[in-house]
Amino acid sequence: MGHRLTSGWGLYPTVTAHVHTARLPVHLKQLLAAGGTWLPQGNCRSYGDGCLAPQVVSMLALNHLLDFDPSRGTVRAQAGITLDDLLRFLVPRGWFLPVTPGTKFPTLGGCLAADVHGKNHHLDGTLRNFVEQLDMVLADGSEISCSPQDHPDLFRATLGGMGLTGIIYAATLRLRRIESAFIDMRSVRTGSLAEAVQVFSETHANYPYSVAWIDCLARGRQLGRAIVMLGDHAAPASDQPDRELTVHRSGSVSVPFFLPGPTLNRWTVKAFNTLYYHRQWRRDVRTRVHYDPFFYPLDAIGNWNRIYGRKGFLQYQFVIPFNNGMEVMTDILERIAARGAASFLAVLKTMGPQDGLLAFPMPGYTLALDIRRSDDSIIPFLRELNETVIAAGGRNYLAKDAIMPRDQFERMYPGLEEFRRIKRTVDPEGRFKSTQSARLGLS
Numbered sequence: 518m519g520h521r522l523t524s525g526w527g528l529y530p531t532v533t534a535h536v537h538t539a540r541l542p543v544h545l546k547q548l549l550a551a552g553g554t555w556l557p558q559g560n561c562r563s564y565g566d567g568c569l570a571p572q573v574v575s576m577l578a579l580n581h582l583l584d585f586d587p588s589r590g591t592v593r594a595q596a597g598i599t600l601d602d603l604l605r606f607l608v609p610r611g612w613f614l615p616v617t618p619g620t621k622f623p624t625l626g627g628c629l630a631a632d633v634h635g636k637n638h639h640l641d642g643t644l645r646n647f648v649e650q651l652d653m654v655l656a657d658g659s660e661i662s663c664s665p666q667d668h669p670d671l672f673r674a675t676l677g678g679m680g681l682t683g684i685i686y687a688a689t690l691r692l693r694r695i696e697s698a699f700i701d702m703r704s705v706r707t708g709s710l711a712e713a714v715q716v717f718s719e720t721h722a723n724y725p726y727s728v729a730w731i732d733c734l735a736r737g738r739q740l741g742r743a744i745v746m747l748g749d750h751a752a753p754a755s756d757q758p759d760r761e762l763t764v765h766r767s768g769s770v771s772v773p774f775f776l777p778g779p780t781l782n783r784w785t786v787k788a789f790n791t792l793y794y795h796r797q798w799r800r801d802v803r804t805r806v807h808y809d810p811f812f813y814p815l816d817a818i819g820n821w822n823r824i825y826g827r828k829g830f831l832q833y834q835f836v837i838p839f840n841n842g843m844e845v846m847t848d849i850l851e852r853i854a855a856r857g858a859a860s861f862l863a864v865l866k867t868m869g870p871q872d873g874l875l876a877f878p879m880p881g882y883t884l885a886l887d888i889r890r891s892d893d894s895i896i897p898f899l900r901e902l903n904e905t906v907i908a909a910g911g912r913n914y915l916a917k918d919a920i921m922p923r924d925q926f927e928r929m930y931p932g933l934e935e936f937r938r939i940k941r942t943v944d945p946e947g948r949f950k951s952t953q954s955a956r957l958g959l960s
């Protein structure tokens with residue numbers, strides 16, 4: 518057991534926590550038998566306080582692969598395994614994750630608890646659509662396996678349930694077959710938000726993966742100018758599988774210390790964004806790239822969260838329905854640009870239909886922006902933006918949230934009452950609790 522200062526990836530807020538590392542599955546039961554409130558913790562790649570609590574059980578040492586069935590295309594693994602390690606095993610064998618977030622460092626358990634979405638959400642939905650079974654330890658120490666058929670309520674509430682229904686000890690996933698580790702990528706430079714959205718709608722049926730990097734400091738007619746990236750798994754370019762199914766390399770350059778706060782300001786960020794936007798001269802470029810830079814570009818720089826300085830940053834991610842989404846996104850981008858809330862490129866994506874009680878996605882547009890926390894005046898500003906998101910019928914993503922007040926959360930998530938009902942059944946004493954769940958009235 519250790520006592521340490523913990524934070525999510527945004528470095529805000531921080532919580533001093535007792536961190537207990539479970540090394541054997543039986544430890545989970547022992548910890549629960551000792552009493553008190555708990556939170557399972559993965560690799561703290563959620564940005565806010567969803568992974569924080571005064572007493573956490575780290576799952577990182579429960580990281581073993583338990584079974585792989587190539588005839589069915591499934592893998593069963595302990596929840597503390599990282600996507601990084603899963604890919605190292607799967608890719609050389611011709612398999613890939615069915616859904617992946619934009620970093621390979623989260624754990625499997627963390628991805629299930631946040632029910633992550635990837636660049637293929639518009640076609641494939643979230644990770645839940647590929648889960649066959651969850652093996653869990655509940656608040657009373659009992660073990661239970663759930664699936665869409667067995668204990669479906671628990672299954673529904675746990676995926677996206679942010680660790681509040683019990684500890685996922687292991688999970689079985691259906692995988693995606695690949696013939697090469699490469700992606701046929703097309704990137705299209707667009708002059709405005711409307712043009713980026715147009716590219717999405719024209720190409721969606723043809724590309725399983727799509728995302729746009731927006732220059733959210735460009736204003737006026739250039740507001741929302743973007744590079745739209747589309748992709749699909751490439752066919753092999755040679756008949757030598759060894760050369761085609763190459764796994765990503767380890768190691769990266771790393772930010773060795775916290776940069777002083779003023780290093781990032783509206784001018785430096787603007788310069789970066791402009792350079793990024795102009796790195797592509799032709800409007801429409803087609804290339805073949807490895808999956809690593811395509812899915813995980815930020816992983817190339819270790820500890821990149823330190824560039825925001827010691828005060829950290831907030832990632833603001835919302836989704837809004839398609840109907841008046843363009844006007845709402847334009848309004849929000851204009852307000853962010855006017856405030857000079859220095860953000861590097863923002864990520865825009867379209868989302869498809871989604872099941873789940875605390876599911877974030879809905880058919881519409883999602884935008885994610887990093888905002889430096891120079892001081893706390895940014896918090897009321899973001900809560901004002903939340904009101905615009907709510908009025909448009911949208912919501913914020915729990916895996917990124919550190920500041921949402923309870924009343925806004927309750928107006929965003931229609932499945933909340935059903936989630937609370939199931940939580941009361943499986944955790945009547947409210948033993949699974951995070952800093953976030955206490956703030957949002959979820960535990």
Ligand SMILES: Cc1cc2nc3c(=O)[nH]c(=O)nc-3n(C[C@H](O)[C@H](O)[C@H](O)COP(=O)(O)OP(=O)(O)OC[C@H]3O[C@@H](n4cnc5c(N)ncnc54)[C@H](O)[C@@H]3O)c2cc1C
Binds near residue numbers: 525561564624684
């Ligand atoms: C650069 C970057 C890019 C990202 N891109 C995306 C993206 O494209 N799409 C997306 O959806 N997310 C994205 N994320 C967010 C990230 O995928 C999620 O926050 C994920 O939950 C992090 O997993 P973790 O293992 O670090 O879990 P943590 O951050 O430690 O915990 C997250 C939640 O999972 C719960 N949890 C962890 N392990 C277990 C377990 N074994 N049993 C039960 N509950 C558990 C915790 O209690 C907590 O509520 C991104 C994050 C970063 C840093």
